[in-house]
Structure formats: structure tokens, C-alpha cells
Amino acid sequence: MRDLIITNSSRLELSMRLMDVLVLELAGGIAGLIHFHIPLADTPPIHTVLLHFCSALAFLLFPKFELYTSWRGRSLPDMFMRMGAAWGVVLLIGLFFSFLVHHVGNVSRLWMFYWYACGMTSLIAFRFAVYYVLRYLRTKGLNNKRVVIVGYGSTGREMHRRALQQDWTGYDVKAVCADPEDADKILDSSIARINSTEQIHQFVVANHIHEIWITLPLMASPRLQELQYQLRNTLVDIRWVPDILGLQMLGNKMGNFLGLPVVDLNQPISSGVNGIVKDLFDRTFAIVALFLLMPLFIVIAILIKRSSPGPVLFRQPRLGLNGREFNVYKFRSMKIHQEQNVVTQATKHDPRITPIGAFLRRTSLDELPQFINVVLGDMSVVGPRPHALQHNEMYKDLLETYMLRHRVKPGITGWAQIHGHRGETDTVDKMARRVEFDLHYIQHWSLWMDVRIIIWTAFKGWTGKNAY
Structure with missing residues (x-):
């Protein structure tokens, strides 16, 4: 039945x-x-x-x-x-x-x-x-397909979990063939253990298995070839679900290159046609913003000039899309000073910060000139915040996914900033959390997500306890 x-x-x-x-x-x-x-x-x-x-x-x-x-x-x-x-x-x-x-x-x-x-x-x-x-x-347990999972790494366990939770799909995992260290992670005692790949065919025939899910990692090519030979006479559906959950990727879109299938591992969602849409939105928004904010810019410029000698705008090199260097614009918030090949982050009660500069930094108004960078094409309205070059050199070796942030244009505001990750990053843990939010944004980008971040920033994202 x-x-x-x-x-x-x-x-x-x-x-x-x-x-x-x-x-x-x-x-x-x-x-x-x-x-x-x-x-x-x-x-x-x-x-x-x-x-x-x-x-x-x-x-x-x-x-x-x-x-x-x-x-x-x-x-x-x-x-x-x-x-x-x-x-x-x-x-x-x-x-x-x-x-x-x-x-x-x-x-x-x-x-x-x-x-x-x-x-x-x-x-x-x-x-x-x-x-x-x-x-x-x-x-109700009818019309189910019995399954054997080969490999029980992160992807194998995730496939098993989804088969259990999504019972309406009708997949019933009957056995797992995995290395001893992975097999020990099987918590359900009703799941049979297949000790070697040579025994899979016999188990499939004896237990009327309908499908085999192979979840071995990408680097297990020799084992995959051997397994394909061992299952050559096994007349059931065989699916290969590469164990890629452990890879830090921006995307995994399938494509065709030189007539062969390829998987893009670090191609952001906001590329191709999506990238054109995002760029048009960014530049249009930035031009309108600059026009509407011009009176405020004039007032801030006068206050900066009265607070201390020096230029109104401050320029500093940053890394942009794919690591291309550009100069980011900000309203100057500090007294003119010299740094010897080291960028010292602003700290609380930093004596270098002018009174008007403290207000600008606390309210993030010092970032508004970056709309000029958006019009020039160096930045987006929304994206990962650009860091000082010295910080990039420091954290790229401490955080393995750090440089993936530079696969998109940096932004004036971002997913990390509206979740409170602003200001000083004086520990590796703080930077790791910011990078985690940046990568989430890159992996899940949509135009609506950009609009939500902009609205959130406009109402509650300009200030924060870490902004000084």
C-alpha cells in the first residue's frame, strides 16, 4: 500500500x-x-x-x-x-x-x-x-521514497534534517554510509549504518531503496569516481549534493562557460542586470539627495571653517569594488594632524575631534559628502562600510572572509550599521560581527532590502553609542 x-x-x-x-x-x-x-x-x-x-x-x-x-x-x-x-x-x-x-x-x-x-x-x-x-x-507515510545518504558532513546532516522536518516531501532516510567520525553524529538509532561503499548496492537491493543522495565534499573526486563505478548497476535515482555548506561563498549560481557547467562561488547577487538596476538607483538617489541637502552642506561647511583652520572636506584612500582604490569624502571632524603610516581610530573623548566634529560624527552627518562618491561610481548608497587601508591589511589575515566585502561597492550605510555595528572596531570579535552582517547583506541583496536599510537609517540609524 x-x-x-x-x-x-x-x-x-x-x-x-x-x-x-x-x-x-x-x-x-x-x-x-x-x-x-x-x-x-x-x-x-x-x-x-x-x-x-x-x-x-x-x-x-x-x-x-x-x-x-x-x-x-x-x-x-x-x-x-x-x-x-x-x-x-x-x-x-x-x-x-x-x-x-x-x-x-x-x-x-x-x-x-x-x-x-x-x-x-x-x-x-x-x-x-x-x-x-x-x-x-x-x-501519512504513504507514497514515500526510501533514501540512503552517502557522506554525513554538514550537507549530509542538513539534507537529513530537511527530510525529517519537511515530511510532506515524502523522503524517508533509511541508512547512512559515512566515515566513522561522521557516523557517530547520527542520533537516530533506527538509521542503519553502512560501513563501506561496497555494501551500498547490496543494501539498496535488499531494502528496496528508491534514491541515493551523495553528499561528499567537492575535493573527494577520487572517492566519487570509485563510488560511481560501484553503483553502476544500481538502478535507482542517484543525486549528488556537493558538500559546499562549509565553503564561504557569496553565491552558488549555476552557469555555462565555454560550453561546460560552472558554479560561481563568489559572484554577488547584485551583479549583472541586478547590478545595473542598483547602480541606476544609487546614482539617482545620490543626485536627489545632494540637491536637497545643499543648504545643510553650506551650514556645516561654515561651522567647520569657524571651528578650526583647514579644509571643509577630508579625503582618505579606501578600497572599493574588487579592491580598486579610491578617495572617500567626509566632512572634516578633526583638527589637522599628521599620522605616521598608521591610522588611529577615533576614540571616546578623542582630543583631535573638534566640537562641531563630535556632533557630526555622533549623528553621522560627516558621511553625507559620500553621496559625491556614489555619483562618481566609487560607492553605493547601501553596502559594506569602507575601512582604512591599514585595517584591511590587518584583518584580511585575521578573518578569512574579510576581503569578500570588496566584491561589491562600499556603502554610505549598510546592514551592519543599522544593526548597531558602527564606530570603533577595536577587537577582532567586533570586526568579525561586522563582516558577518556585511556578508549576509551581499548574499541576500535585493532592491527592496536597500530601500528598507535606507528608511531604517533615516529614522534610527544615524546615531549610536559606538559613534564618536
């Missing part, structure tokens, strides 16, 4: 294909009533011909778009996108068919549009119904 659906998967697929044909036939009839207000049979015959032709074509072409493969554990939006593309291709072929039979002028394009919309709505509703019925059955 538990394997009833799995053992009859071919019959289930055939049933779903026939149901899709029925759904599309009914959707075409409904579209005819919506558009023509009469049964489709009373319209020009080409519509009825197209109805049956496209429905039959869907029966043949939909499998080519993998609409009937097992979708457990996969994204529903992806399936619906495939379905929309498949149904669109079918209707385009139908329109071309009507052109070949010289009846294209008699076909109502609006009816075809209604048919596409009604068909997609009906197909999605049918898929939802099937999906949630199967999901319910899996939570």
Missing part, C-alpha cells in the same frame, strides 16, 4: 496527461462562451479543429517540458513557468497550423488569448489539487 503510487507511476503519468487534455478541452469551450457567447461548435469550424488539434498536441509535447516528472522537493513556481511555456508553444503551433490550412484569418485571436488564460488557470488548479493530495498522503 505504501508504494502503491510509486509502483504505478507510469499509470499516474498517463492519467495526468489525459486529465490535462480534458482540462484544455473544457477551457477552450469556456473561452468560447466568454468570447462568442455561444457554444464553440456554433462558431467557424477552425476553432473546433484547433481545440482538438492543440489538446492532442499538448498530450504529446507536455512531457518534453518535464511536466510529469516527480516534483517532490522542487519549486512549484518553476513548474508553473514550464507549464506556461509549454502551453504557449502549443498554441503558437496551433496558430501556425491554421495558417497552413489557410484559415488563419478566421481564427479569433481574442478567443485564443482567453483559451490560454483559462487553460493556465485550470492546469494550475489541477496541479495544485494533485500536489496537495500527494503531499497529504506523504505526511
Whole structure:
């Protein structure tokens, strides 16, 4: 009973294909009533011909778009996108068919549009119904797939955890094959231990296993080749989930390079088209901000000149995108002084800070000229804060992921700053926490995230107990 659906998967697929044909036939009839207000049979015959032709074509072409493969554990939006593309291709072929039979002028394009919309709505509703019925059955222990996990590192344990928590996906981990030190981390006594990879095939056959998940690390290439040979006669689904959770990455997008599949390990999300959108947003926002803040800039400039001799703006070299050096602009908050190849961070009650400078630093108003850097393309409105060059040299060897911050443009404000990580970083732990927040921002960037950070900064992010 538990394997009833799995053992009859071919019959289930055939049933779903026939149901899709029925759904599309009914959707075409409904579209005819919506558009023509009469049964489709009373319209020009080409519509009825197209109805049956496209429905039959869907029966043949939909499998080519993998609409009937097992979708457990996969994204529903992806399936619906495939379905929309498949149904669109079918209707385009139908329109071309009507052109070949010289009846294209008699076909109502609006009816075809209604048919596409009604068909997609009906197909999605049918898929939802099937999906949630199967999901319910899996939570009851029916239609489950038995799994063996090979490797029990961080990724193997995470896959096991997700299989347990997401019981609606219907994966039941029966055994683990791992090194002794990893096998000791298996807490469930009901999970069988397979001591060597040579025993996997025998266990799979004896226990009617449906899938094998290989979660060995990327550097285990020789073991993977050996395992592939040992499992050559094992006729079940085998998935390789590379153990990459231990790698500090900015992204893991799959791509194609020189005709071969590649994985981008440190490509930020805010690159490519997203990067163009972010850059346009940054420069537009900065130009508007500079225009609106001009009166404030004039007042601050007068106060700085009255407080102590020296320029209004202070420039200091920083590392920008991909380590390119640029000069960051700030309102001068200190008296003119010389530093001998060492940047000394400002501390509480620092005598170098002028009275107006203390106010500017406490409220972060000294950072406002960096909108000029944004217009010039050196910075973003939101991003990791740029640090002094000497600090980069110091922390790049102390924190292994420190330099990943420079894979994006630095920002005037950032995810770390609105969470309180501002001001002096006098310990490695403080810098580590700031870097952790910076990498979270880079890995999870979105334009909406930038907007949220800007709003948060405007209302509560300008001051802080560590800003001096």
C-alpha cells in the first residue's frame, strides 16, 4: 500500500496527461462562451479543429517540458513557468497550423488569448489539487521514497534534517554510509549504518531503496569516481549534493562557460542586470539627495571653517569594488594632524575631534559628502562600510572572509550599521560581527532590502553609542 503510487507511476503519468487534455478541452469551450457567447461548435469550424488539434498536441509535447516528472522537493513556481511555456508553444503551433490550412484569418485571436488564460488557470488548479493530495498522503507515510545518504558532513546532516522536518516531501532516510567520525553524529538509532561503499548496492537491493543522495565534499573526486563505478548497476535515482555548506561563498549560481557547467562561488547577487538596476538607483538617489541637502552642506561647511583652520572636506584612500582604490569624502571632524603610516581610530573623548566634529560624527552627518562618491561610481548608497587601508591589511589575515566585502561597492550605510555595528572596531570579535552582517547583506541583496536599510537609517540609524 505504501508504494502503491510509486509502483504505478507510469499509470499516474498517463492519467495526468489525459486529465490535462480534458482540462484544455473544457477551457477552450469556456473561452468560447466568454468570447462568442455561444457554444464553440456554433462558431467557424477552425476553432473546433484547433481545440482538438492543440489538446492532442499538448498530450504529446507536455512531457518534453518535464511536466510529469516527480516534483517532490522542487519549486512549484518553476513548474508553473514550464507549464506556461509549454502551453504557449502549443498554441503558437496551433496558430501556425491554421495558417497552413489557410484559415488563419478566421481564427479569433481574442478567443485564443482567453483559451490560454483559462487553460493556465485550470492546469494550475489541477496541479495544485494533485500536489496537495500527494503531499497529504506523504505526511501519512504513504507514497514515500526510501533514501540512503552517502557522506554525513554538514550537507549530509542538513539534507537529513530537511527530510525529517519537511515530511510532506515524502523522503524517508533509511541508512547512512559515512566515515566513522561522521557516523557517530547520527542520533537516530533506527538509521542503519553502512560501513563501506561496497555494501551500498547490496543494501539498496535488499531494502528496496528508491534514491541515493551523495553528499561528499567537492575535493573527494577520487572517492566519487570509485563510488560511481560501484553503483553502476544500481538502478535507482542517484543525486549528488556537493558538500559546499562549509565553503564561504557569496553565491552558488549555476552557469555555462565555454560550453561546460560552472558554479560561481563568489559572484554577488547584485551583479549583472541586478547590478545595473542598483547602480541606476544609487546614482539617482545620490543626485536627489545632494540637491536637497545643499543648504545643510553650506551650514556645516561654515561651522567647520569657524571651528578650526583647514579644509571643509577630508579625503582618505579606501578600497572599493574588487579592491580598486579610491578617495572617500567626509566632512572634516578633526583638527589637522599628521599620522605616521598608521591610522588611529577615533576614540571616546578623542582630543583631535573638534566640537562641531563630535556632533557630526555622533549623528553621522560627516558621511553625507559620500553621496559625491556614489555619483562618481566609487560607492553605493547601501553596502559594506569602507575601512582604512591599514585595517584591511590587518584583518584580511585575521578573518578569512574579510576581503569578500570588496566584491561589491562600499556603502554610505549598510546592514551592519543599522544593526548597531558602527564606530570603533577595536577587537577582532567586533570586526568579525561586522563582516558577518556585511556578508549576509551581499548574499541576500535585493532592491527592496536597500530601500528598507535606507528608511531604517533615516529614522534610527544615524546615531549610536559606538559613534564618536
